[in-house]
Amino acid sequence: MESNNHKNSSSLSSPRTGSATLFEKIWEKHVVKTIEEGPSVLYIDKHLIHEVTSPQAFSGLNKRGIRVFRPKQIVATADHNVPTLNQHLPIKEELGRKQVEALIRNCAEQGIELYGLGHPFQGIVHVIGPELGITQPGMTIVCGDSHTSTHGAFGSIAFGIGTSEVEMVMATQCLLQSKPKLMRITVDGTLNKAVVSKDIVLYILSKISASGATGYAVEFAGSAIRSLSMEARMTICNMSIEMGGRCGLIAPDETTFSYIKGKEFAPKGADWGQRLASWKELYSDADAVFDKEYHFNAEDIQPMITYGTNPGMGIGVSENIPTTETIHETDRSGLAKSLAYMGLQQGAPIKGQKIDYVFIGSCTNSRIEDLRMVASFVKGKKKAEAVEVWVVPGSKQVEAQAIKEGIDKVFDEAGFQLRQPGCSACLGMNEDKIPAGKYCISTSNRNFEGRQGAGARTLLASPLTAAAAAITGKVSDIRELL
Amino acid sequence: MSKPLSTVTSRFIPIPIENIDTDQIIPARFLKATTKEGFGKNLFRDWRYENDDETNPKADFPLNQAQYRGEILVAGKNFGCGSSREHAAWSIQDYGFRVVVSSFFADIFKNNALNNGVLPVQVSDGFLQKIFALGADSELTVDLARQTISIISTGESESFDINSYKKTCLLNGYDDIDFLLSIKPEIETFETERG
Ligand code: SF4
Numbered sequence: 001m002e003s004n005n006h007k008n009s010s011s012l013s014s015p016r017t018g019s020a021t022l023f024e025k026i027w028e029k030h031v032v033k034t035i036e037e038g039p040s041v042l043y044i045d046k047h048l049i050h051e052v053t054s055p056q057a058f059s060g061l062n063k064r065g066i067r068v069f070r071p072k073q074i075v076a077t078a079d080h081n082v083p084t085l086n087q088h089l090p091i092k093e094e095l096g097r098k099q100v101e102a103l104i105r106n107c108a109e110q111g112i113e114l115y116g117l118g119h120p121f122q123g124i125v126h127v128i129g130p131e132l133g134i135t136q137p138g139m140t141i142v143c144g145d146s147h148t149s150t151h152g153a154f155g156s157i158a159f160g161i162g163t164s165e166v167e168m169v170m171a172t173q174c175l176l177q178s179k180p181k182l183m184r185i186t187v188d189g190t191l192n193k194a195v196v197s198k199d200i201v202l203y204i205l206s207k208i209s210a211s212g213a214t215g216y217a218v219e220f221a222g223s224a225i226r227s228l229s230m231e232a233r234m235t236i237c238n239m240s241i242e243m244g245g246r247c248g249l250i251a252p253d254e255t256t257f258s259y260i261k262g263k264e265f266a267p268k269g270a271d272w273g274q275r276l277a278s279w280k281e282l283y284s285d286a287d288a289v290f291d292k293e294y295h296f297n298a299e300d301i302q303p304m305i306t307y308g309t310n311p312g313m314g315i316g317v318s319e320n321i322p323t324t325e326t327i328h329e330t331d332r333s334g335l336a337k338s339l340a341y342m343g344l345q346q347g348a349p350i351k352g353q354k355i356d357y358v359f360i361g362s363c364t365n366s367r368i369e370d371l372r373m374v375a376s377f378v379k380g381k382k383k384a385e386a387v388e389v390w391v392v393p394g395s396k397q398v399e400a401q402a403i404k405e406g407i408d409k410v411f412d413e414a415g416f417q418l419r420q421p422g423c424s425a426c427l428g429m430n431e432d433k434i435p436a437g438k439y440c441i442s443t444s445n446r447n448f449e450g451r452q453g454a455g456a457r458t459l460l461a462s463p464l465t466a467a468a469a470a471i472t473g474k475v476s477d478i479r480e481l482l
Numbered sequence: 483m484s485k486p487l488s489t490v491t492s493r494f495i496p497i498p499i500e501n502i503d504t505d506q507i508i509p510a511r512f513l514k515a516t517t518k519e520g521f522g523k524n525l526f527r528d529w530r531y532e533n534d535d536e537t538n539p540k541a542d543f544p545l546n547q548a549q550y551r552g553e554i555l556v557a558g559k560n561f562g563c564g565s566s567r568e569h570a571a572w573s574i575q576d577y578g579f580r581v582v583v584s585s586f587f588a589d590i591f592k593n594n595a596l597n598n599g600v601l602p603v604q605v606s607d608g609f610l611q612k613i614f615a616l617g618a619d620s621e622l623t624v625d626l627a628r629q630t631i632s633i634i635s636t637g638e639s640e641s642f643d644i645n646s647y648k649k650t651c652l653l654n655g656y657d658d659i660d661f662l663l664s665i666k667p668e669i670e671t672f673e674t675e676r677g
Binding site: 029033035039058069081096148165171173448451 | 499500501503505506509510511513514515516517518528534537558559563564565566568569571572580586588589590593594597598606645647648657658661662663665666668669672673676
């Protein structure tokens with residue numbers, strides 16, 4: 001499944017010789033200059049900011065006595081630290097409230113568009129960019145959040161940055177970046193019943209490990225990827241960071257173009273035609289060379305779930321937890337520690353494991369298609385008594401659409417709580433936390449120790465597998481319930 | 483605009499665990515601050531204290547063991563994976579570390595560390611195991627100018643990679659923003675030319 005291509009590693013400075021990858025085509029259009037034996041100065045088209053990783057960047061600018069260079073290329077929202085109930089009331093938790101207030105103040109001072117609490121466009125930063133048409137093919141997009149890789153689903157170079165880099169982009173609209181190596185992951189074939197894009201990405205992670213793509217920009221290709229909707233593609237690019245990838249990207253096609261068309265900030269009129277023509281050039285040439293390639297068959301993928309404390313520790317939901325002998329080499333040393341934390345046994349089945357919480361949300365799986373998928377399975381069913389189920393839409397727009405379609409009623413009848421948009425229980429930061437020792441099936445992206453709250457035990461899965469657990473109260477194979 | 487860094491000779495604190503993610507380095511509940519200071523006291527918070535209680539340190543965690551001290555942190559492979567929170571680098575720097583040694587670093591962490599005057603030194607798996615096998619009172623020397631890391635007691639040494647631009651920045655204590663601001667006219671020209 002793996003092959004290495006020993007391409008001349010001096011590709012940084014040498015000009016293209018005709019054929020190029022998608023990544024290279026975009027990268028080269030954004031290089032302002034390259035420092036000799038150093039990184040390139042990369043121009044950034046869109047900068048997304050939120051309350052948690054921006055305050056120190058704004059104060060850094062103030063200390064230097066400079067203003068934001070291109071405020072119109074920045075869009076802000078409040079997502080990480082917001083409550084998901086009663087958003088019309090002041091935020092109770094003091095430090096969280098201060099961060100949100102700082103964001104409001106900083107954006108007003110610098111002339112930055114803010115979709116804060118109460119705004120109809122508010123939501124998780126990686127959900128609102130695409131749904132507003134801010135995210136477009138061929139762009140460079142950054143945000144002080146690692147899951148910025150999500151936007152790569154549109155054929156853009158999109159990656160997470162630290163706060164010093166947020167300050168850098170605010171100050172100069174540029175970043176210093178070394179060109180990453182290039183990897184292509186091809187998934188061909190037809191997906192099995194009840195297998196969705198989250199399963200594809202958890203499967204890839206289980207094969208290449210949580211560090212398998214470190215140092216690479218990862219292009220996802222193949223007929224199985226092409227067959228996916230934009231929202232499903234976003235789920236895959238979202239988790240390319242979980243493989244260690246610098247970013248993930250998928251070449252734009254008709255699916256991409258028709259998704260963008262008509263969105264709030266999408267190009268309109270004559271502008272649309274011009275942009276469309278340039279977007280159609282964005283693909284890896286047939287003879288383009290990647291530093292590393294993987295090939296997988298869609299037919300081999302089953303509904304997936306994680307059992308450990310990094311996202312590479314996943315198995316088919318009907319398989320047994322690995323043992324020290326059977327596990328992927330890179331995870332061997334961590335297996336015992338992980339399983340001790342998770343309270344699970346080597347070699348035991350994961351199916352049947354009792355579940356306390358179900359979290360359907362996060363920038364990985366909180367879009368309307370995810371909610372529809374869950375609702376169509378859950379309709380007419382009731383959640384298991386002992387399970388607490390939270391469904392947290394990714395944005396105000398997703399929430400509004402769900403209500404319009406009557407999905408809220410389906411959830412209500414099933415005993416699921418439909419909450420208000422935000423990052424919620426994806427990270428143990430706001431009020432939504434999973435208590436210590438409790439098991440949570442989560443559609444988010446990270447199962448690290450304490451990620452959903454100190455001592456919380458996270459099993460990552462698709463919205464369908466999460467919904468199955470909500471109904472049965474334990475890890476279940478969705479295929480047996482359809 | 484951080485402290486210039488050239489040579490560090492120091493004892494080290496070993497944490498021989500692989501895939502240490504940024505949620506372990508600094509748990510999310512400490513990200514609510516609006517300044518960069520004071521993160522050191524929450525570094526590895528949940529590994530350091532029993533039930534989040536500062537009066538109840540976990541005796542088996544190296545940061546709590548008196549024999550381990552120094553300006554160098556040595557950790558297992560794939561250090562700093564996970565979120566982009568720069569708070570992880572701030573907490574390591576604020577605790578007093580100037581160098582982190584591992585056989586592999588996550589990309590974003592590496593950048594964040596460099597931007598805060600903390601040097602990530604990537605060594606081979608073999609060399610990392612040699613360091614872990616050393617006694618607690620052993621010292622390491624990291625020489626940035628020569629790009630070497632050595633074990634003082636045995637004289638063994640290995641060289642490490644760093645791009646020359648970053649190296650110059652660290653040696654002189656200036657940062658990327660200083661540089662980018664200095665080329666702003668070129669950035670404006672670029673904007674005009676691409677239309
Ligand atoms: S939903 Fe989770 S992963 Fe996504 S931006 Fe929010 S905290 Fe980060």
